[in-house]
Amino acid sequence: MSPVRALLALGRHDAAISDLGFIGMVVGEKADARSYIRSVLGPVHDYDALRRTELTETLEAYFASHMNLDRTKERLQIHVNTVSQRLERIGTLLGDGWQAPDTALEIQLALRLNKIIDDAPADRG
Structure with a gap:
């Protein structure tokens, strides 16, 4: 699933990929666990x-x-x-x-x- 489709599926029409949390990490182009951990x-x-x-x-x-x-x-x-x-x-x-x-x-x-x-x-x- 593309990040854009994930945003739309979650009803997040005005959000950025970084707003997806772990879902963004999973469906994004580059999984960056350390950045995710840091953000949370x-x-x-x-x-x-x-x-x-x-x-x-x-x-x-x-x-x-x-x-x-x-x-x-x-x-x-x-x-x-x-x-x-x-x-x-x-x-x-x-x-x-x-x-x-x-x-x-x-x-x-x-x-x-x-x-x-x-x-x-x-x-x-």
């Missing part, structure tokens, strides 16, 4: 790098725990208030609606791609 998780990664926090890890645990605070705190072995504070910070960084289904899907895909890229052996070619 950039503020969280930057915050983690600058302040040595674990917001990315918190996001991974939160989604792996089906967005349940108690399960997330158990997975991370931290207090539930710490989980709530981290999620509030994530909300500030990613914007309102980050937990909405479409946005949450984008975040989860970016987290998985990030893990795959990080865990892949270095390209020696």
